[in-house]
Amino acid sequence: MLLYTLRRILYVTPVAIGVSIICFLLVHLAPGDPLTAVMPIDATAAQQAEMRQAYGFDRPLPIQYGIWLWKVLHGDLGNSIASGRPVLSEVSRAVGNSLILASVATLIGFTFGTFFGFVAGYFRDSPLDKAASALSVFGVSVPHYWLGIVLVIIFSAQLGWLPPTGAGPDGSGNWRPDTEHLRYIILPAITMSVIPMGIIARTVRALVADILSQEFVQALRAKGLGEWGVFKHVVTNAAPTALAVMGLQLGYLLGGSILIETVFAWPGTGFLLNAAIFQRDLPLLQGTILVLAMFFVMLNLLVDVLQTTLDPRIQRT
């Protein structure tokens, strides 16, 4: 087990290097001036050249990458061009907010997704299966940006029950687990949960249907085990895959929440990326993408190790 874990950690190193190169190069491929945020629109060519030199953008790309990587390895993601603030502090705060939102959304999605999936799998081809499947198809099909706006119109603008934007009163950027702040997370979390809910429901439905059709289940029933006992066996067998899917969904939510966070002005990495893209803030873009990508890599590592713990057969293969 230890050897397996060490081997997995070692495999992460070339992946991390590859991720850093892609993060660095991708933002430079995009057209536009990286100094848009700090130069007035009609800055002269001489002023632009001076600024480019001041920020180091006049150097060849490999040298810029080397300098950036060296700083990253020492924990320095540089400073945001637009705000002048350290990228690490901006990203840390945003990652925390995104993690909270993604976790709550994943929890909601996982809870309802597994419930719908089990219902659909246990009562296959029944009206219950059809209803549960329809809900999961809705979850993966509906554009969640649109859904978010609709929920805001209904619950914020029309009914006035829930706030439409922010993580707390008066645009507060720090969410806390208290009654007042809870109101702010409900709509974005529900909006964000529909996709993982749909995916998990469909996955669990297929898993449950498959497990129930296996011979060992028949054998368990023949031996006189009650349905509750059978259910526990089904859950145990379905758990590793369901968990893996949940882990992947958490990773996707962290990286793919840019639209939801912009609609709800939720101060997470998506909102930060949106601002960085429009401002062409390269250090902020690079730093945020790198942190998210590395988080995803680490999450995959964790899920691999957890899966092996739950199902030792995976380690032997």
Added chain:
Amino acid sequence: MRSIKWALALAAAAITVLTFNAASAQGTLRIGMTASDIPLTTGQTDQGGEGMRFMGYTVYDGLINWDLSSFDKPSDLVPGLATSYGVDPADASKNKWIFKIREGVKFHDGSEFTADTAVWNFDKLLKNDSPQFDQRQSAQGRSRIPSVASYKAVDKYTLEIVTKSPDASLPYQLAWIMMSSPAQWEKLGKSWEAFAKTPSGTGPWKLTLFAPRERAEMVPNKEYWDKARIPKLDKLVLLPLPEPNARVAALRAGQVDWIEAPAPDAVASLKSAGFKIITNAYPHNWTWHLSRVEGSPWNDIRVRKAANLAIDREGMQELLSGLMIPAEGFMPPGHQWFGKPTFKLKYEPAEAKKLLKEAGYGPDKPLVLKALISPSGSGQMQPLPMNEFIQQNLAEVGIKVDFEVVEWNQLINIWRAGATDPSAKGGQSLNFTYFIQDPFTGFIRHMQCNLKAPSGTNWGHYCDPAMDKLLDEVRNSFDPKEQTAVLQKVHEKMVDEALFLMVTHDVNARALSPKVKNFVQAKNWFQDFSPISMGN
């Protein structure tokens, strides 16, 4: 009995105090900005016009300010931290300007504003080796004062600025330059990062809270030098809400009281829900900048006039829910520099076809053009449907337009690079939005012969010695009335020769809660929040 009388007296006193407090409490105004972050708070702010509006002229002043007091009169320059200014009559070159500094003006930290303070602030932007030089502020401010060659404090309340050549538009340039407190900067360890958290200016508002990417809070400066502009509100809160639908939702839900730039399709529902939509003309121009390089079909005045006559500007107004002013020239109608051009921008497709025929175009020889446009951008309004509308209008008179759609930041680069640059991909027209509030941004940068790329942003490479002569006259007309008369001539020439495809002007729409009282929307990119109060 005695205790009852005491109780009644106390109750009356309490009611009086509460009533007094209620009467004098003018409330908190929460504004949802389009910016994705709080503008730079150190003085020379960023985020363009919105930055100056919310963080420039609130916390700070310039030597010269804008008059933001009237809804229907043109907005012009007024004395700010300088009570008077002008060219030194003793200087024959007309390069030397003398500014009399307003005496007794204090920064929020209590230190005094003097001529030396002004010099310190110019050094902050222009002198790279000065301890207070700030790269970020310099990036924003240096290009706003291209005429300034040198400056010095003659005495405590007299500042001298020397220009590189005679330039009567210097006051417009100086209106961009905000004055930060040297004393506060020193007190905070000479750190602009620390200054950003607790800034100090001379403006009508004091910044009391700065939470990056979250909010900024300001309270009135009760010691402001212009007593008529001491704010009535208790507090002003700025919140970044870059997504238009999120802004509308925040207003409808009562999270904010005011939003900038509501989405046009939300206007009707906001009005029916009781919100106020405030608009006014201001020096904004949405246009097609025309290439005048050799071989461009726009070199023929008949083609330029035909295109201008082909546009149904009133029809476009419906497309934008009324949130636009159809162009009658390059400047908005009624602007002090409008003059009396003879070419009228009417919708006359028959006349347009006639002109094109005279120019040699018709069904057998259609005119084919390429236009560079963007799907979005600062001040670009609704560029895709608007450009498609123009494309349709031009097609109806025989001008076929193909679009090259580029991302907004890339379009800015193409604009800077000029019409002959390969990045323009042979495009003969470029859809751009212009801030046209001063002679340089309104006229000079687009048309002066020596301001083609890389020296400037005369994108189309237009060059007319007669226009250059007029622009030179603008710079050498030091009497405001004379200068206005010359600017009117410049505008008349622009319109009569149809130098641009003049389409429309934005109306600076904002949506307000009915609780917001006494706001006067000036004909200006910037606004005054001092008279505002909050009702019930």
